[in-house]
Amino acid sequence: MDMEQKFTSKTWPESPEKTTLEGKNKFLGFWLFLGGETVLFASLFATYLALKDRVPDNSHALAQDMFELPLVFIMTMLLLTSSLTSVYAMYHMKNYNFKKMQTWLLITVGLGLAFLGFEIYEFNHYVHAFDHTFTSSAFGSGFYTLVGFHGAHVVIGLGWFILLLIRNSRRGLNLYNAPKFFVASLYWHFIDVVWVFIFTVVYLMGMVG
Amino acid sequence: MATTTGSTSANPKVNYKYRRNKARQEMRAHVTSFAMMIFLTLIAFIMVMSGFDKYYVFPVLLLLAGIQVVLQLYYFMHMSHKGHGAVALFLYSGALVALIVIITFMTIVWW
Amino acid sequence: MSTVVQKKGFFPVLWDYLTTVDHKKIAILYLISGGFFFLVGGLEAMVIRIQLAVPDSNFVSAGLYNEILTMHGTTMIFLAAMPLLFAFMNAVVPLQIGARDVAFPFLNSLGFWLFFFGGIFLNLSWFLGGAPDAGWTSYASLSLASEGHGIDFYVLGLQISGAGTLIAGINFLVTIINMRAPGMTYMRMPLFTWSTFVASALILFAFPPLTVGLFLMLFDRMFGANFFDHTMGGNTIIWEHLFWIFGHPEVYILILPAFGIFSEIFATFSRKRLFGYSAMVFATVLIGFLGFMVWVHHMFTVGLGPTANAIFAVATMAIAVPTGVKIFNWMLTMWGGSIKFTTPMLYAVAFIPSFVAGGVTGVMLAVAAADYQYHDTYFVVAHFHYVIIGGVVLGLLAGTHFYWPKMFGTMLNETLGKVTFWLFLIGFHLTFFIQHFLGLMGMPRRIWKYLPNQGLEVGNAISTVGAFFMAAGVLVLIYNIIITQVRNERVGNDPWGDGRTLEWAIASPPPFYNFKQLPLVRGLDPYWIEKMEGNDRMTPAEPIGDIHMPNNSFIPFVMSLGLFIAAFGAMYQVDWRASDGAEYGWAIPVLVIGMLITIGSMAVRSLKDDHGYHVHKEDLEKDDEEGGRL
Structure with a gap:
């Protein structure tokens, strides 16, 4: 064939x-x-939970002192919406509408980039306003590793979408690249699944105590 | 190599129309589940901001997160479609291991 | 048909193996490199035994001894046992299920090269300032205090080879789920395929915790994180948990495929259907499941409390039940069979009492209260060598003899095989049986030397003599391999004469496309069924047609090489920062270059389409007339 x-x-x-x-x-x-990634993130979550608010002395800021819910809410909305836009892209992929698929994937990439921008701002803020760094305490190591691993997944997901879009920009859909687009969008949804737990477990539950 | 035929029905046109219709309905379900996710997220944030007791908030937060993830998996990631038996088996096995790991780290890391 | 012309000469063959995506050739690569690391780990074991042969010995220094015992364990588990099992999985599983290849030929090759470069990286530590010295478990409070780069080699090397293992695991899972021949239902799959399936599932869920653990260790040692440093709020128990959440399933990742090999051998040489096939499948799955629920039995003495210890003690003992089911099924397979004592069968028969001994001490160790007495003594050393050598290594040696004809088309000499068997078996029991008693007498594990007049001399001397027997057995095996390959007497498709499963229905070694026509499977042991009905070959399930094959690729090698290079940069940037940029200025550039090589080759892989090629029907038919030389 x-x-x-x-x-x-x-x-x-029907299912290209x-x-x-x-x-x-x-x-x-x-x-x-x-x-497998589920278990990987579970290990990171578990480590974070074991090390949450574990700091060498009480001069260090704790979760409740730092987290800002409005910022997290915006990030959550961005990532949730990007999940929907990538669903739209796959809808058009299944309808063999390449142009619309491209458009929706580009919107997804844009939302992902915005999320990443907020995350960089957030990390930067913690470092400068609270001296909360990767090396300042076990809490810091655990926090930046968990959220950073998720951020790295976002970066990889974006790179993957961009590479696919560039490579296939002129040739349209076929049975060789359709699975690639589909799998990349699965990855993007998984990133959102992980984020649901991050905003719930790290930020919301962290704020409550 | 698997063989490919464009359509599965004897009459491609009918099949095509049916498929487009089904896809459109499914897309509507996606938008509904998206609206639900936004709604659930809002509840979660509002609950935390209004300062309820943590023994009340935690279970609800986890439940809301659980519902969101199910929506994400079954609608956005199409696990509700046919042919996801092996997928479900391995995802749930992974989730089980994940759960054990997290319970361990919350109970028997400090002694 | 330029692609299928026979390669001749050293360099064309080398290039062929560097770029191959054929599961049968990757199997040979795994066998050679796993075999090499087995010899390295074996030499390290010999040094350990020589050092302990007499009291107060100074054969090696204390520091070097720590490095040797660490590298012995790490090498044997990660770089010898697993790759050797992968060799047989690659060689046999696709054939057993009637597939033309694995699901991801490219990833199969990538998995191998990642393992290979990870292993080489780890062993280069010997020449670059000292090997890791905190034991194969590398407990954080010890390994964080270890000076030099030994532990960094451990962390980075295992990270690279671990990624390869994960890829291999996913590849086998998808192959077994998606690529079975028509009629090959799950409950008709041979036991080796089943055990590969379960072991691969364990890999999928056990390796991510190791990956995380290694990352945390890497961050702590090289980037100033504080996961395990209690003065900064960290917790050293996190490493122990993550390591054993991986480490215990790892034991089952090793033993289950060995069980699978033995199941095939018992049925073949008893010339009888495997007794209790469905119970065997169920027991395999159950062992895999329970394997995740027992890791804390390695940590009974940490002090996690009586509740945790009790739960994990009971779960551990529960594993004895499905294992017992298997032992009885193997014995009942032999019962009433017409047994042929070939070399593989000898290993299989010897495996039963050896492994049961290891299992019984396992249940003893599972008693948490008693474990306080056994913990970190030679009793534990004896226990896990009984299960790993008595189970896994005997399985690997049996598999080597059993599958050699299928992999290479020649038959290992049976007499020499039996010599190897007896030398190895006697040596094994001589080495390790006495260690139970040394442990009960109080000899601690990982000890560098012991003093005279404590009653430990005789036991240790016996143990060392046994080790030399095992080494002699291995030397005979190597001699056997060399003379067999030099004589090069070709054998047919079913050299044992009693093959039951699909791999024995095609040529040895099989053509690169495996099955000209996919076979129709009519039940468990499909080839045996056809033979019993007087057919000399499988009924085809399809007409002869074009066969789609993947292209060879050099990219997996380059991708792995990039990570190998980057690992050096990641390691020496620590010195670069410690010296305030005065020395090791090359570290960061090397890290960047290595990553660029890897990412660049990934980009090339995704930007350049690779549709593979077709072997045409006409060539297959012509090949038939010429007697199958393709």
């Missing part, structure tokens, strides 16, 4: 991401990887 075969929106298969064997394997393999 020709991987570069051109389709119309009528001949395009799982039509070829390669696509099927990629789909399942990536989900399994996400299963």
Whole structure:
């Protein structure tokens, strides 16, 4: 079968991401990887929870002193919305509408970048206003490692989307790249799933005490 | 190599229309679940900001997060579709291990 | 058909192996490098035994001894046992399920090269200022205090090779779920495939905690974090938990595939269907599940409290139940069978009492109160060598003899095989049985020397003699391999004559596309079924058609090499910062260059389409007429 075969929106298969064997394997393999990532983030969450507010002396700021809910709320909205926009992109991918898929993915990337900007501002703020750094206490190490790992996932997800968009900008959809777009969007949703726990466990529960 | 046929129905046009319709309905469900996620997030933030007791807030926060994740997994990530049996098995196994790890670190790290 | 022309000469063959994505060749790469690290780890073991042969010995210094015992454990677990198991998984599992290749041939190759470069990186520590010296468990309070770069080599090396293992695990899972031949239902899969499946699932969930643990250690040692430093609010127990949440499933990752190999051997040489197949499958899955619930039994003496100790003690003892089910099923497979005592069968039969001994001491250790007495003594050393050597290594040696013809098309000499077996088995029991008593007499684990007149001389001397027997056994095996390959007497598809599963239905070694036509599977032990009905080959499930194959690629090698280079930069930037930038100015550039190589090769991989190629139907048919030389 020709991987570069051109389709119309009528001949395009219903689940293009799982039509070829390669696509099927990629789909399942990536989900399994996400299963492993679940345990990876659980280990990071567990470490953070064990080290939360563990500081060498009481001159150090604790969670309740630092976190600002309005900022976290904006970040949450940005990431949640980007999840919806990537769903829109996949909707158009399944309808074989390449232009609209591109547009929605670009919006997703934009929202992701905005999220990242806020995160950098947030980290910078903690460092300068509270001397809360990666090396200042075990709490700092745990916090920056957990949230930073999530941030690194955002960076990788953005890089992945951008690379896919550039590579396929001129050739449209086919059965070779459809699974790639689909899997990248799965990754993006997973990033949002992790963020749901971060804003709940780290920020909201951290503020309550 | 798996063979590919564009459509599964004898009459591609009917099939096409049906599919487009189904996709549109599904998209509506996505928007609904998005609205719910926003709503749940709002409740969570408001609860924390209004300063309830933590023994009351924590379970509710975790429940809200749980619902959001289910929506994300089953709607946005399409786990409600067919052919996700192996996916669910491995994701839940991962979640089980994750839960054990977190419980451990909250109970038997300090002694 | 330029792609399938036979490669001749040293460099074309080398290039072929550096770029291969064929699971059968990757299996050979795993076998060679795993075998190499097995010899390295074995030499380290010999040094340990020579040092302990007589009291108050000064064969090696205390510091060097610590390095050797650390590297012995780390090498044997991560760089010998696992890769050797991967060798057999790669060689056999795709054939057993009737697949033309694994699900991700490119990632398969990447997994191997990551393991390889991680292993090389770890072992380079010997030449670059000293090896890690905090034990294979590298407990944080000890390893943070370790000077030099030894622990950094451990952390970075395991991080790289661990990534390779995770990739390999996902690859096998997807292969087994998606690529089974028509008729190969889950409950018709051979036990080795089942145990590979469960072990891969354990890899998927056990390696991420190790990754996190290694990251935390890396951040603490190289970037000033405070995870394990209690003066900064840190907690050293976090490392112990993360390490053992990985470490205990790791034990099952090793033993389950060995169980699988033995299950195949018992059925083959008893010439009888495996007794209690479905119970065996269930027991394998249950062991995998329980394997995650027991890690705290390594930490009974930490002081986590009676509740935690009690829960994990009971869970640990529970594992004896499915393991017992397996032991009885193997014995009942032999019961009433027409047994052939080939070399693999000898290993299988010897495995049962050896492993049971290790299992029984395991249950003893699971009694938390009693463990306070056994903890960190030679009793523990004896216990885990009984399960690892009595289970895993015997399984690997059995597998080497059993699958050698399938992997290389030649048969290892049976007489020499039996010599290896007896030397190794006697040596093994001589070395480790006495260590139970040394432990009960109070000899601590990891001790560098002991004083005379404490009653430890005889036991240690016996133990060292045993080690030399094992070494002799391994030397005979190496000799056997060399003469077999020099003689190069080719064998047919089913050299043991009693093959039951699909891999014995095709040529040894199989053609690069494995099955010309995918076979139709009609039940458990499909090849045996066909033989019993008088057929000499499998019924095809499809007409002859074009076969799609993946292209070879050099990218996995380059990608792994990039991480290998970057690891040096990450390590020496510590010295660069310590010297305020006066020395080691190259460290950061090397880190950046290494990462650029890796990221760049990833970009090349995703930007450049790779659709593979097709072996055409006409060539396959022509090949048939010429007698299958393709």
